[in-house]
Each structure stands twice: as C-alpha cells, then as structure tokens.
Amino acid sequence: MAIADVFEAEVSTRRNQNITTAPAKVWKGYEKVAFRILFIFFFLLTVPVDPEYYTQWFNIDWTNPHIRDLGGLGGYGYRFTTIKTESGIFGLASYVNWGIALLIGIAGGLVWTLIDHKATNYRVLYYFITVAVTYAMITRLQGLTFSKIFPSQMPPLAETQLNTPLGDFVAQKLYWIQLSLVPKYEVFLGFAELLVMGLLFFRGTRALGGALAIAMIGNIAISNHVYDGGVHVLASFYALGGAFVLWPYLRPIWNLLVNQKDEVLTIYQFPFKKPWQKAIRIGLKGFTVAIYFVLSAYLHYDNYEHDSYKVPARSGLTNSKGFYRVTEFKVNGEVIPYSSLDSLRWQDVTFERWSTISYTVFNTFNIHGEAGRGKQFKDVDRTYESAGTGGGRRHYYYEADTVKHTLTLFNKNKKYVNERLHLHYQRPSATRFILTGTDQYQNNIYVVLDKQDKKYPLYEGRHAALTYQP
Amino acid sequence: MSFFNISNGRSSEWKRYEKAALRFFFIYFIIQAVPLDWKFYRHLFSTDLLHLNFYGLFSLSKYAPQFFGITGFGNWLVAAAIAAMGTVVWQFVQKREPDYDALHYWLRVILRYRLAIGIIAYGLIKLFPLQMPYPSLSNLHTNYGDFFAWKIYFHTIGITQGYETFLGFVEILAGVLLFFRQTTTFGTGIILGFTGNVLAANFAYDAGEQVYSAYLVVIALFLFAYDVPRLYNLLVQQQYTIANKFVPVFRDNNLKKVRIALRAAFVLFVVLLGFSTYANYTSGPYKLPRTPGLKGSYGYYNVKQFKLNGETIPYSVTDPNRWQNVVFEKWATISIKIAKPIKPDSDTGGGYYLNDIDRNFESAGVGGRRYFAYTHDTVAKTIVLKNKNKNHAEETFNLTYTQPNDSTIILKGFNEKKDSVYAELNRITRKYMLFEGRRKPVKL
Numbered sequence: 001m002a003i004a005d006v007f008e009a010e011v012s013t014r015r016n017q018n019i020t021t022a023p024a025k026v027w028k029g030y031e032k033v034a035f036r037i038l039f040i041f042f043f044l045l046t047v048p049v050d051p052e053y054y055t056q057w058f059n060i061d062w063t064n065p066h067i068r069d070l071g072g073l074g075g076y077g078y079r080f081t082t083i084k085t086e087s088g089i090f091g092l093a094s095y096v097n098w099g100i101a102l103l104i105g106i107a108g109g110l111v112w113t114l115i116d117h118k119a120t121n122y123r124v125l126y127y128f129i130t131v132a133v134t135y136a137m138i139t140r141l142q143g144l145t146f147s148k149i150f151p152s153q154m155p156p157l158a159e160t161q162l163n164t165p166l167g168d169f170v171a172q173k174l175y176w177i178q179l180s181l182v183p184k185y186e187v188f189l190g191f192a193e194l195l196v197m198g199l200l201f202f203r204g205t206r207a208l209g210g211a212l213a214i215a216m217i218g219n220i221a222i223s224n225h226v227y228d229g230g231v232h233v234l235a236s237f238y239a240l241g242g243a244f245v246l247w248p249y250l251r252p253i254w255n256l257l258v259n260q261k262d263e264v265l266t267i268y269q270f271p272f273k274k275p276w277q278k279a280i281r282i283g284l285k286g287f288t289v290a291i292y293f294v295l296s297a298y299l300h301y302d303n304y305e306h307d308s309y310k311v312p313a314r315s316g317l318t319n320s321k322g323f324y325r326v327t328e329f330k331v332n333g334e335v336i337p338y339s340s341l342d343s344l345r346w347q348d349v350t351f352e353r354w355s356t357i358s359y360t361v362f363n364t365f366n367i368h369g370e371a372g373r374g375k376q377f378k379d380v381d382r383t384y385e386s387a388g389t390g391g392g393r394r395h396y397y398y399e400a401d402t403v404k405h406t407l408t409l410f411n412k413n414k415k416y417v418n419e420r421l422h423l424h425y426q427r428p429s430a431t432r433f434i435l436t437g438t439d440q441y442q443n444n445i446y447v448v449l450d451k452q453d454k455k456y457p458l459y460e461g462r463h464a465a466l467t468y469q470p
Numbered sequence: 471m472s473f474f475n476i477s478n479g480r481s482s483e484w485k486r487y488e489k490a491a492l493r494f495f496f497i498y499f500i501i502q503a504v505p506l507d508w509k510f511y512r513h514l515f516s517t518d519l520l521h522l523n524f525y526g527l528f529s530l531s532k533y534a535p536q537f538f539g540i541t542g543f544g545n546w547l548v549a550a551a552i553a554a555m556g557t558v559v560w561q562f563v564q565k566r567e568p569d570y571d572a573l574h575y576w577l578r579v580i581l582r583y584r585l586a587i588g589i590i591a592y593g594l595i596k597l598f599p600l601q602m603p604y605p606s607l608s609n610l611h612t613n614y615g616d617f618f619a620w621k622i623y624f625h626t627i628g629i630t631q632g633y634e635t636f637l638g639f640v641e642i643l644a645g646v647l648l649f650f651r652q653t654t655t656f657g658t659g660i661i662l663g664f665t666g667n668v669l670a671a672n673f674a675y676d677a678g679e680q681v682y683s684a685y686l687v688v689i690a691l692f693l694f695a696y697d698v699p700r701l702y703n704l705l706v707q708q709q710y711t712i713a714n715k716f717v718p719v720f721r722d723n724n725l726k727k728v729r730i731a732l733r734a735a736f737v738l739f740v741v742l743l744g745f746s747t748y749a750n751y752t753s754g755p756y757k758l759p760r761t762p763g764l765k766g767s768y769g770y771y772n773v774k775q776f777k778l779n780g781e782t783i784p785y786s787v788t789d790p791n792r793w794q795n796v797v798f799e800k801w802a803t804i805s806i807k808i809a810k811p812i813k814p815d816s817d818t819g820g821g822y823y824l825n826d827i828d829r830n831f832e833s834a835g836v837g838g839r840r841y842f843a844y845t846h847d848t849v850a851k852t853i854v855l856k857n858k859n860k861n862h863a864e865e866t867f868n869l870t871y872t873q874p875n876d877s878t879i880i881l882k883g884f885n886e887k888k889d890s891v892y893a894e895l896n897r898i899t900r901k902y903m904l905f906e907g908r909r910k911p912v913k914l
Contacts, residue, residue, distance in 0.1 A: 086909050157614070163615060164613060165612060165613055165614070166605060166609055166612055166617075167605075167904045168903050169904060170903045170907060171904060174629060174904070181619060181622065182619065184674060188670055188674075204705065204707070204708060211659075227630060227633075228907060228909065255713075256704055257653075257656075257697055257700070260652065260715055260717075264704075264709065264710040337784065337785070364901075365913065365914070366911065369909070369912070388903065390903040390906070391902075391914065456616065457836070461619070461676060462814070462818075468811060468837030468838070469811055470812075470838075
C-alpha cells in the first residue's frame, strides 16, 4: 500500500485536523510556572536589549559593508558581567551570564505567577520565544558557517606552522589547525552548519535543525572545553537552543517510534492571518535571508577572495615564501657556528606568502595567551599563524622598502610589542638572502639564508612514494 | 511502500518491484554482514580462547567479505553483482513466495546486530583510549608538516584522552540502542551523524578506514530509512501519522530458543570484548611497545659530542651521519634526528603485534626522525638498536652505554656498516606548550 492509500483508508476523518483552529489546551500549573521562568531566561539570552545593538545598524556604511560588521549584527544575549578568572574564561564561571539570566527568570517567573491568575496557557508567547531562539541561532551561526564554506576560519597552514614541533603548539591551536590542512573538509563542515541554519529556518524542519544543532555544535562546545578553545559559551548556546526547540517534539517522536502509537503534533503555530501580520512575517523572513544568508555569504566570499581575515593582508617579498637554513651567522662581526644550544644564533627561518618572518633560537620567551582569533584590522595583530606556539620560535611582521632594500621587523608577540629589527637585504640568487643590520638587542648581525626545497609529508600523502628529505 | 511498514498493523501488500528490491537487499546485505567468508572461520578457530586477546575479538567485529584479493569498494560491486543475479534466480526457482514481511524483519535484525557489534567495538577502543594513544615524546619533537595527515588527525584526538573516552561512549550508546527494535532509529540516527563524520574525515585525512566506515554508514542508512516516511509525515507535513504496528510473533518454540541463545551469545561477545579491551588498555596498549625503556632514561637529549670512526663531527643539520638529538621513550624505543633521507612507513599503525619492533604506531606516518626498537642488557651495559621502519630495516647499532650522571648517556659502538660511533647525550629539560596550555602566563 502506498502512503496516500493508507491515509485515505485510515485517517480521512482526522487528517485535516487543524491545530491552530483547535481549542486551546489548558496548561497545568507547573507547566505555566516552568514556562514563565524559561521565557524570561531565553528572552534575556536571545533578544538584544542593549540599545547599542540597534544603533550599530545605523552606524554601518551600507554602501561598503564588511564582515567585521556582521558579528555584532548576529546579536548577543545581555552581558551582565564578565569574570576575569581562569574559571571565568575556560570553566564553569564563564557561564555566569546564563546563571544570572536564570536567576532573573526564576525571580521574574515567580512574580509573574503571583500576579497572573487568568492565563490558561501561553501558547502564543511560547510560539514567539521559540521563534526568537531559532532566529538567534541562525543569526549567530552565519559567520561560522560561511567562513568555513569559504575556508577562512581555518586558513591554510603557514610555513612556520609546518616547521614547528607538535609539542610546541597549545592544544587549542592543534584543534584549530587540523582543519587548515584539509580545506575541503572545512567546506564540508561549513555546509553541515548551513544545513542546520536552513533546517531551523522552516517550521517543518525545525525539530531536525534543533537535533542537528545539539549533535554537531554540542560536540563543538565539548571540544572547546577539552581543548581550551575559548568559544564554548557561544557553542553551548546552540546546543541549549537546539534542546529548547526540539523539546516539544520529543514526546510525539518517542510515542510514534517506540510506543508504536499513532501521533499528531499539537504544537501551536501562530496563524499570521491578518494581512499586516503576513507582511511582517514575510518581511522579517526576507530580511533574515537577505542579511544572514545572502549578504553574509557574499561578504565571506569576498573576504576569502581578497583579504582572508586571519592572514596578514600585505604580501611578502616576491618569491620569498619558504623554509630557509641559516648558512652563516655573525654577531658584531664574529661568526657563530651552528649550534642547537645557542641562544642568539638563528637556527632556521621561514618567509610566508604574506609579510611575516619567523626564526628559531634556543631560548625561552614569555608567551602571550591569545588564540589568534577575531577580525583584526592591522597585519601585526593578525596572529593566527603565531599564537599558541612556543619553543623558541619568534614571529615578526615586516614592512619592506623594495627600492632601498630594507626590512623593518615588528614582533607579533604582544609581550614584546616594542621589539624592532632594522635590516638591509640582498638577494644574490633566487634562493639566497643576505640580511645585515641591527637586531632587537642592538647587535649588528649578518645572516645568510638558503631556501630549502621542502616537500611536506602532510601534503604529499601516504600514497606518494615519498622520500623525506631532511 | 511496504519497506517502511505503514500498513497500520496488517500484513503489507508487496508490489512486484518492492519484492525484487527486497530480495536484492536481502542477498546483498547477507553477503556483506553474515560471515560466509571461510577466512573468518579460519581466524575464529585460530583464536586462542584461553589466552583471549582483545584484538582477535576486535578483528572479528570488523568482518567484511573479501573476494579473491579484491580490496576496498570493489568487494561491494562483487556483492551487488551476486545479489542482482540472485534476485533473478530466486524468482525462477522459488516454489512458494516467502513472507516478505518476515524476510524484511529478519534482514533488519541481522543488520541491527551487525552494526551494533561494529560500532561498539570501535566505541570500546575509544572508551578505553587505545585507538588514539597520546602522542609519544618523539612525536612531540616532530614538525607539524612532517606527519602524514592521518597522523595529525589521530594526534589531535589523542591529546585529549577524556574526549576520546566521551566519543567512545557515544558510539557504545548508539550500539546499545540498536539492541532494541523500537530504538533502532535513534541509534542509527546517532551513527549517521557520528560515523558519517568519521567517514568524511577518513577521506579528508586519508586515515585508511574509508571503506569500513562507509560500510557501517550504508547499513545505518538502510535501517534509518525505515522510519523516515513516518518522521517526515509527523514533523514536516505535520499530519496525523500512523505508527508502525509490527510486532514479531515467534510461534515456533525452537525458534524462540534459538533467538534467546543468539541474543545471549551476542551479549556474551560484547561483554568479552569489553573486558578484553579494558585488559589490553591496562596491561599494555596494543599500539605502543610493551617493554619498559632503560631505567631513568626517558627524555629529550641534545647530542653534545658525536664521533664517527673516531673523528668528531660538529653540530650540523646537513651531515648525513651526525646525530642531532635523541629521544628516549618510556618504553624501549629511541628516536634519533639525523639529516638522512627517510622513506616513511605508509602504514597507519593500527595492527596488533606481539613484538615491540612491529608496533609501529609511533613511527608510522612520519618523517623527520629515525625510530629504533632496542634491547638492552643492564649487566653488560649493551644496547642494540634496530630501525622500526620496514624501509630501513637494515639499520642497526650495536652499542654499549654508560650513565655518568642522571642527565648524561654515553653511547659507543658500531653501526651496521661497522663504522664506529660515539655519542654523548645531554638531557634537555624543557617545557612544552602542549602541557603548559594557555590558561596561565607561560615562558618557554
């Protein structure tokens, strides 16, 4: 029997049952109390009450919008406070704003219970708070989605990262850059997030969207906790929101599949019957599509093509990208032979496609605890390549004068923000650099660098008959 | 469609093409899921029940048929071809039509249990984090670009053993949900999300289990599809939805007994697998060598002095003989950085081996360092190094060792070419960003 036949035979009388015209159910006492608390809680978490949120819409140069503008437009829950302790950044205390919102919810919910004796149910409010949660999820997810679809959230690995030992990365960095080497997989994950956004956008698929959000982004939240990723609160919000959205569907699904009982959803959907209601609904849906799907996709595409936000924008010296051996090294005229234990002598050097240079010395340095995130304007602040690494490797942003052949190096580590190196460069051959000038300790240095033709196993793959060259 | 059992409790009326499709799926999945391959039984009976090792059971759980040495997805094609022929032949030889509802039910039963075993076995080696061991000290001293992609993927999970345990728990939960007919859809839903992602990652990182993870995903898809029309009708169409009312009836007493026996056997297998996996985790994880290393040697060493045939070679990153630095693992492995080309071991280090030298998880999929398994004699103070990489198996060092103080090791002896070698190693105590984390200010 085909599906339609069964319905004809079994449920012709019931199939057209319309939930919205059916008489409203009377909610039980505890249901009403629970709802009042959760309503206030989720309202605080999802609806921006901060006037700044609304003013930013008018401060954006709409003739020339930028992805930096989108993050704020995604909206955010009210931030009562932030706790600057370790737990406040990585642990339980980082959820302080959820806690405060819940306390306000409980207090507000109880007061509401005391003064409201008439309401038999809150199905209209329930409908709209569900909409608020769903749309908050969509608007806050778009940046992550499209920066994966146009892979710039985890940009390609830098030469310096390829030449840094595994143990010299912080766990958070390893978690992040594991996607940098497989851009196609990053795009795949981006489309999975787009699927979540799409499913949440429609009533019929909302439950599925909620379930996927719990599974996928809930997993990201847990990962952020275990790798100290630092964006766990943001990620947990999708899991929490997903659970809230999915909740009313759970009992019907369980009944249908496990108890094998016929089922129909009795979830109230606001009818939007009047023309002005319809207009607002279509307007808001259209607006969401325009800003958070279309515009966001375009801006992320544009950013990916022209100025990937985590990678410095200024390009490096022509044909300089690569890994270099330090063939000769002099300090104040004196040759220092290669040694794995010398604290001044550079051991190896990398040039990036963009204007970053790194070198290793055998020494210890203070490490800034940043994650290299955010959408920084200045190249020197774009530290995705260097944040979260140690082991004597130093990273410098540089400005080159290609006429005078000079380089000015600026330390990218925020603990050494005033460090400068003023160097003159010569390129006697395509693979050789000769650098002379003063280093950060006011020594005169003379450095000869020779580019190595490196083939990385990471990219060659295990099926290429690769011979690893040291 | 009768496949989805939406007949509201009556026996379904199977259309001709539905019957043909079911016969095809039945034959195809029986070939894929039921161990008909004689190699399985050779393996089963060679398993020593008295000294039950977990890997024997684990590899039973990974059964998939292999035809005449064909590898990978090719076997699927063979199974599909046989099923296609079988479907036609069945049509002609049958004397009486089978009960297609029953046939469908039994196919689902078989696939549920097949999938449950597969997913639980992999869950267990994550629950007790064996699948992705914590990266070895040598691996911590290897440049990121010098690993094959699969190894990066394994290490990234390996550094958070608690998370690996959590992932294992999710897989086991999904497997347990498959034990029960009514919760199958939840279990397969989890598997589609979880193993679906594993499948994508296997392709992305070339992790070597593409075919097997695809195999599990396809079975999960077949099982999940059963409830899709119902869920679609309930959630998307938001209409009155008729439940699947199917309840298997076992009239035959013998059948009842067989069913109970099979269920018991299944539970026993899972319990045995669980215990033996735990035992392997606590007594000597199978991907890591078992023999403890030289006492007090664990660490990272600079090679302060190095002589070849009596001649001192200064520090060099280009000399093909000069040792640059050495790592002593907790177990009997050392790795040496030498500027000499390496043909990396392309294996994924997932096998189970009795001998330490074959336990190649630490040395597979990586360039940069040369890995040696060693045997040492604490009385004669000798240490013999053998390269773990099959491509460099000839590389051997016959050495004597002295430990003048607790941070120095002096090695003297000969390599396989009878060149004399002398190396003075000084331990370097250093901090690792990976251990320091980014919560507190760090200097390193």
